[in-house]
Every structure is written in C-alpha cells, then in structure tokens.
Amino acid sequence: MALPVRDQMKYWGIAAAVFxxxxxxxxxxxxxxVLSMAVAYMLDPVADRLESWGLNRVAATVVITIVAAILFVVIALLVLPTLVKQATELVNIAPELIDNLQTFLMAKFPVLLDEGSQLRQTLAQIGETIQSKGGELLSGAIASAMSLFNVVMLLVLVPVITFYLLMDWDRMVARIDALLPRDHAPVIRRLSSDIDRTLASFIRGQGTVCLILGTFYAAGLMxxxxxxxxxAGAIAGALTFIPYVGAIVGGTLSIGLALFQFWGEWQWIAAVVGIFAIGQFFEGNILTPNLVGSSIGLHPVWLIFALSAFGSTFGFVGMLVAVPITAALGVLVRFGLEQYRDSLLYRGQSADTSHSQDTPES
Incomplete structure (x- = not known):
C-alpha cells in the first residue's frame, strides 16, 4: 500500500530541507x-561515445583526462596571463577613458559638461569607482586564486574527483535507480529524463556555444x-548563456573601446561592429538551433533570478547549482500543471459528468 500523499510530501520536504x-x-x-559533478556530467556523453568506439570505461576516462590536462596546460600558459594582464590594464585605464569621453563630449556638446555640471561629476565618479572597485576585485580574485587551498582544490581535488565520478557515472545512476520507490519509479524516471534533457540542452549545448562565441569574439577583436x-571577447562569450546579454554587454564594451582607440578610422570601428553582427548571426541561425535546441524550458528572466537568488544566498556554490535546480523545478512545475489539468479541480464536476454521459454503457 502506497504512503498517503501527506506523508510523501512530508518526507520529500524533509529531504529538500536537508539538501x-x-x-x-x-x-x-x-x-x-559540486564542480567535479558538473564536469563529470558534461563529459559523460564523451565517455559514452568513446565506449561505443570500442574502449572500456576506464580507458575512455583516461583518454578524456589526458586531453583535458593538455588543454588546461595550454590555456594556463597562453591565455590566462594575457587575460589577467588585459583585465588589470583595463581597470587601471578606466579614468583615462572617462577623461577622453569628457573631452569628446565637451568638443561636441560643451553645454553638457560645464564646470560643476552633474554629468561631469558623474563621469568622474564612474571612472574612480571602476578603478577602485575593479582593482579590489582583481586583487581579491588573484589573492584567492593564489591561496594554497584553492590551488590544491583546482589542480588536485577537482581532477581526481572528476576522474572517479566519470569512471563510475553509469554505475552510480544505476544504483540510484535501484533505490527509487517502486510505486513512483516510472514517474521519477520520466521526470529525471526531462530534467536531463533540459540540462543537456542548456549546460552542454549552451556551454559549447559560449566557448565557440567567446573564442570567435576574442580572436576577431584581437x-x-x-x-x-x-x-571583451571573454566577457561576451561568458555571458552568452543568458540570451542577448552577452552580445549587448560585450558589444557595448568593445564598440566603446573601439570608438576611443579608432576614432576617425571608421573602417576599424565598423569591423568591430561586424564581428558581433557575424557572431549573432551564427549564434541565432546555426549554433543555438543545432547545439541547444529551440526550447530548453529555462526562460532568461527565471535564469537571472535563480542565479541572483542562489548566488546571494549560498555563494559561488549556489550559482553552480542554480541552473540544475531551476531546470528541475521547471520540469516539476510542468508536470504539476499536467496533473492539475487532468484533475477534477480544473475540469470540475460538470466536465466529469458530461464525460460519463458521453460514454456508452456496456
């Protein structure tokens, strides 16, 4: 005999509270x-593909680990130093960029920037804020990244845990499936499949889109x-997982920098605009339709809300689990709406009575 609905809700509520x-x-x-589980989840399809080519699970995991290690070393040696250097220089040069903007506005619109005008004071404050806060953010991030714990976590713990999770991923899924309550196992499997499909579309698909566009933008701008x-390209690529935000932020930043650097050389400014136009064309017509799909069930507004809420409440770990939890909640809400539409609460007694009258008696 199945547990009453009230008892089931109590136990599931306790499980959610413990989580x-x-x-x-x-x-x-x-x-x-959490990082290792996210990486193992993204790489599991690659391991499955290697297994279909004849490798066993251990060999497939070893191959993935070696390739990932090579890529990490290449990125760490070639990309990260330049990225950190440019980010630091951009923060430090912010007041100079603001001064250049003031000079330009004074030449074109002198009335707006009279001595003591609100706009002039605001621009000066923006430049000082970017430099001070940006410098604090960069120094804090560098200091955090150089701490012994974070180095050990990133270089040792995450790869080792990911290796074991990836090697035993299918076995762990089978173990969890064996522990499902028998009365609800078919429904849980269906909901889990929907959640996995949503996550695969978003995390794997959108992650690939972010990587491709970030590489394209960075290479093109350089x-x-x-x-x-x-x-600018890295920022645009990283924010691409929120529709339109990556292109707007990265494009605005890049075009603004191009205006200061290439003022009067309109062909180069047009080239920067063209890079983002081409990127948006490929994203909307080729990358997103083929890698993500037309519908993943994660509305941008809900995604931004989830990232903000979980990030402010649980920190960086909260941001990592925000997308999976939001995807799971979306699937559960859709399932609940399906059940609601099939219930008497939605259809009412009249609909149930008319359905009974339309059914011929045997």
Whole structure:
C-alpha cells in the first residue's frame, strides 16, 4: 500500500530541507565535489561515445583526462596571463577613458559638461569607482586564486574527483535507480529524463556555444587590433548563456573601446561592429538551433533570478547549482500543471459528468 500523499510530501520536504541546509553550512567544503559533478556530467556523453568506439570505461576516462590536462596546460600558459594582464590594464585605464569621453563630449556638446555640471561629476565618479572597485576585485580574485587551498582544490581535488565520478557515472545512476520507490519509479524516471534533457540542452549545448562565441569574439577583436579585445571577447562569450546579454554587454564594451582607440578610422570601428553582427548571426541561425535546441524550458528572466537568488544566498556554490535546480523545478512545475489539468479541480464536476454521459454503457 502506497504512503498517503501527506506523508510523501512530508518526507520529500524533509529531504529538500536537508539538501538546502547542507548547501548552506558546507558550501566551501562541497565546492570541489559540486564542480567535479558538473564536469563529470558534461563529459559523460564523451565517455559514452568513446565506449561505443570500442574502449572500456576506464580507458575512455583516461583518454578524456589526458586531453583535458593538455588543454588546461595550454590555456594556463597562453591565455590566462594575457587575460589577467588585459583585465588589470583595463581597470587601471578606466579614468583615462572617462577623461577622453569628457573631452569628446565637451568638443561636441560643451553645454553638457560645464564646470560643476552633474554629468561631469558623474563621469568622474564612474571612472574612480571602476578603478577602485575593479582593482579590489582583481586583487581579491588573484589573492584567492593564489591561496594554497584553492590551488590544491583546482589542480588536485577537482581532477581526481572528476576522474572517479566519470569512471563510475553509469554505475552510480544505476544504483540510484535501484533505490527509487517502486510505486513512483516510472514517474521519477520520466521526470529525471526531462530534467536531463533540459540540462543537456542548456549546460552542454549552451556551454559549447559560449566557448565557440567567446573564442570567435576574442580572436576577431584581437585581429583587428582592439586593445583589451581578449577581455571583451571573454566577457561576451561568458555571458552568452543568458540570451542577448552577452552580445549587448560585450558589444557595448568593445564598440566603446573601439570608438576611443579608432576614432576617425571608421573602417576599424565598423569591423568591430561586424564581428558581433557575424557572431549573432551564427549564434541565432546555426549554433543555438543545432547545439541547444529551440526550447530548453529555462526562460532568461527565471535564469537571472535563480542565479541572483542562489548566488546571494549560498555563494559561488549556489550559482553552480542554480541552473540544475531551476531546470528541475521547471520540469516539476510542468508536470504539476499536467496533473492539475487532468484533475477534477480544473475540469470540475460538470466536465466529469458530461464525460460519463458521453460514454456508452456496456
């Protein structure tokens, strides 16, 4: 006999409360495990593909680990130093850029920037704020990254945990499936499949789109000679997972930098605009339709809200789990709406009575 609905809700509620309590109290401790689970989840299809080519699971995991290690070393040696250097220079040069903007506005619109005008004071404050806060952010990030714990976590714990998770991923899924309550196992499997499909579309698909566009933007901006092009391209690519935000932020930053650097050389400014136009064309017509799909069930507004809420409440770990939890909640809400539409609460007694009258008696 199945448990009453009230008891089921009680037990599921306790499980959810325990999960969020662990997330709250053990955020820093479980960070490497959450990162490792995310990486293993993204790489599991690659391991499955290698297995279909004849490798066993251990050999497939070893191949993935070696390739990932090579890529990490290449990126660490070639990209990260330039990225950090450009980011630091961009923060330090912010007041100079603001001064150049003031000079331009004074030449074109002298009335707006009279001595003591509100606009002039605002621009000066913006430049000083960017320099001070940006410098604090960069120094804090560098100091944090150079701490012994973070180095050990990133270089040792995450790869090791990911290796074991990836090697035993299918076995762990089978173990969890065996523990599902038998009365609800078919429904849970269907909901889990929907959640996995949503996550696969978003995390794997959108992550690939971010990587491709970030590489394209950074390479294109550096080829045209834009200063800080690597930083602007990286920002645009990283924010692409929120529709339109990456292009707007990265494009505004890049075009603004191009206006200061190439003023009067309109062909280079047009080249920067063209890079983002081409990127948006490929994203909307080729990359997103083929890698993400037309519908993933994660509205941008809900995604931004989830990232903000979980990030402010649970820190960096909260931001990592925000997307999976939001995807799961979206699937559960859609399932609940399906059940609601099939219930008497939605259809009413009249609909049930008319359905009974339309059914011929045997």
């Amino acid at each position: 969020f309590a662990l997330l709250w109290f053990l955020g820093d401790i479980i960070l490497p495990f 080829l045209v000679g834009l200063k800080f092009g690597l930083v």
